[in-house]
Amino acid sequence: MSALHELSLTALADAIAAGETTSRAATEASLTRLKAIGPKVNCVVLLEEDKALAAADKADAARKAGKPLGRLHGVPLAHKDLFYRSGRPCAGGSKIRQGFVPDKTATVLNKLDAAGALDLGTLHMAEFALSPTGYNEPYGHARNPWNTDHVTGGSSSGSGAAVAARLVSASLGSDTGGSIRHPAAMCGLTGLKPTWSRVSRANAMPLSWSLDCIGPLARNARDCARLMSIISGADAADPTAARLAVPDYETALSGGLKGVTIAVPGNYYYEHVTAEVKALLDASLAALRERGAKTVATTAPDMSLVNALMIVVMAVEAAGIHRNWLATRPDDYADQVRSRIEPGLYYPATRYTEALSLRAKIAAEYLATAMKGADMLHLPALSIPVPTIAETTAGDPAAVAARIGTITHCTRGINYLGLPALSVPCGFAGGMPVAFQLVGKPFAEALLLQAGDAYQRVTDWHTRAPAMAV
Amino acid sequence: MSKPLQDAALGDIASALQYIDLPPERVARTRPLFEANNAIVARAAQARLGIDDNPGDFVVWLESFEGNTP
Numbered sequence: 001m002s003a004l005h006e007l008s009l010t011a012l013a014d015a016i017a018a019g020e021t022t023s024r025a026a027t028e029a030s031l032t033r034l035k036a037i038g039p040k041v042n043c044v045v046l047l048e049e050d051k052a053l054a055a056a057d058k059a060d061a062a063r064k065a066g067k068p069l070g071r072l073h074g075v076p077l078a079h080k081d082l083f084y085r086s087g088r089p090c091a092g093g094s095k096i097r098q099g100f101v102p103d104k105t106a107t108v109l110n111k112l113d114a115a116g117a118l119d120l121g122t123l124h125m126a127e128f129a130l131s132p133t134g135y136n137e138p139y140g141h142a143r144n145p146w147n148t149d150h151v152t153g154g155s156s157s158g159s160g161a162a163v164a165a166r167l168v169s170a171s172l173g174s175d176t177g178g179s180i181r182h183p184a185a186m187c188g189l190t191g192l193k194p195t196w197s198r199v200s201r202a203n204a205m206p207l208s209w210s211l212d213c214i215g216p217l218a219r220n221a222r223d224c225a226r227l228m229s230i231i232s233g234a235d236a237a238d239p240t241a242a243r244l245a246v247p248d249y250e251t252a253l254s255g256g257l258k259g260v261t262i263a264v265p266g267n268y269y270y271e272h273v274t275a276e277v278k279a280l281l282d283a284s285l286a287a288l289r290e291r292g293a294k295t296v297a298t299t300a301p302d303m304s305l306v307n308a309l310m311i312v313v314m315a316v317e318a319a320g321i322h323r324n325w326l327a328t329r330p331d332d333y334a335d336q337v338r339s340r341i342e343p344g345l346y347y348p349a350t351r352y353t354e355a356l357s358l359r360a361k362i363a364a365e366y367l368a369t370a371m372k373g374a375d376m377l378h379l380p381a382l383s384i385p386v387p388t389i390a391e392t393t394a395g396d397p398a399a400v401a402a403r404i405g406t407i408t409h410c411t412r413g414i415n416y417l418g419l420p421a422l423s424v425p426c427g428f429a430g431g432m433p434v435a436f437q438l439v440g441k442p443f444a445e446a447l448l449l450q451a452g453d454a455y456q457r458v459t460d461w462h463t464r465a466p467a468m469a470v
Numbered sequence: 471m472s473k474p475l476q477d478a479a480l481g482d483i484a485s486a487l488q489y490i491d492l493p494p495e496r497v498a499r500t501r502p503l504f505e506a507n508n509a510i511v512a513r514a515a516q517a518r519l520g521i522d523d524n525p526g527d528f529v530v531w532l533e534s535f536e537g538n539t540p
Contacts, residue, residue: 354515
């Protein structure tokens with residue numbers, strides 16, 4: 001068996017269930033790496049070592065006693081510092097919420113607990129989940145394990161860094177404009193933003209109710225499938241969570257793509273793509289065809305409209321959530337964060353309701369145009385090579401803003417459309433990961449995971465790990 | 471025909487209605503983005519929305535894809 005930290009989530013869960021290793025050994029291995037490597041990539045907020053080891057021993061005892069095991073029995077995980085756990089501090093990457101201790105637990109954490117997973121602690125994130133790079137002025141930026149001069153992507157920056165550096169096998173993040181897909185793409189991971197409403201957001205710190213989605217960052221599509229089977233579904237605590245049945249996403253991983261048509265919109269999404277990234281995207285399409293998929297060229301509709309709608313909805317909802325603190329503690333926000341929320345104070349309420357009322361029509365038009373009868377879209381996840389921290393924080397403010405805008409070019413509109421999207425690693429440019437994203441019709445996560453898994457059966461980009469020794 | 475607001479006026483209105491001090495220099499920083507998005511959405515709404523359209527349509531549309539779950 002490989003070293004424990006090298007095992008994927010499903011491999012580790014299966015090894016613990018089979019008695020090939022123990023939860024204690026896996027938990028100790030994770031804690032050792034979180035403590036030794038975590039500070040180098042600034043990805044850890046809080047570790048609950050004693051609680052985790054006690055839970056690991058309990059999990060091992062349950063297995064020995066022949067008790068029924070959940071699908072993640074004894075597997076140590078850690079998640080973005082945005083999911084509330086009763087009695088544990090949860091600052092959401094901010095100075096303002098420092099010291100906040102919730103008295104409720106996020107539904108997704110309850111579901112993972114019920115599946116037998118262990119929770120080692122909390123991982124770093126962008127301030128209030130508002131940065132595509134992982135920018136965090138109060139606590140410093142997380143650093144990319146592939147090269148610590150580079151950004152991790154955000155806002156789920158700690159999740160991206162921790163899974164990539166093999167500190168934990170998977171982690172939950174949240175995605176309002178790309179916050180799962182950015183760190184997945186920039187750290188060489190597989191990350192799924194589910195259909196809006198597929199996963200309950202109850203007791204997770206909100207940014208924008210109409211756009212926020214919770215999903216997994218993991219080493220491969222199979223790991224994402226297992227996590228999605230566990231965390232999806234209706235929830236009395238979140239009336240917006242869809243009541244549709246939850247499939248076993250792992251059973252959809254057939255390995256083949258015969259009969260699947262993938263649309264490739266060639267206009268808007270390729271505006272900033274560099275030649276190096278384009279060559280890797282083309283190679284990923286060839287691999288998908290090799291698995292049986294057919295690809296067709298299409299055209300994306302007017303994305304300036306989709307992006308404007310997304311920004312109005314996000315800014316207004318974020319301003320509603322933050323208005324009290326903007327009034328009483330404006331200087332406790334980083335300027336980059338405050339400047340993204342403040343425009344939400346100016347939009348007329350009519351503009352906000354119009355943006356929401358347009359959503360069904362615009363989403364239907366998008367599918368009819370960009371997908372045009374196909375089953376899914378293939379898009380760049382990030383058009384440009386992963387930038388350095390300096391490139392996204394220092395220098396001419398206009399150039400920095402433009403670079404940050406480029407990062408969300410292919411991701412933010414998908415949140416307004418409510419569609420599921422899977423980021424899949426497909427190579428390296430300048431030593432940093434490159435990824436494509438597959439975008440599906442509503443609730444077609446199973447098909448996206450099937451395609452991601454099929455691709456990963458003929459490629460090994462998802463198995464590459466940065467050199468980070470304890 | 472609508473008239474453009476001065477930064478100070480927009481700041482005054484927003485400050486008064488949101489109970490937050492929003493000086494003109496802060497308004498000016500985000501004004502171009504705000505103004506562009508506001509105009510794009512206003513034009514789209516004018517062209518495409520009727521009295522029966524509402525935010526709930528989106529959930530109905532999403533759930534019409536129930537068959538996508540295997």
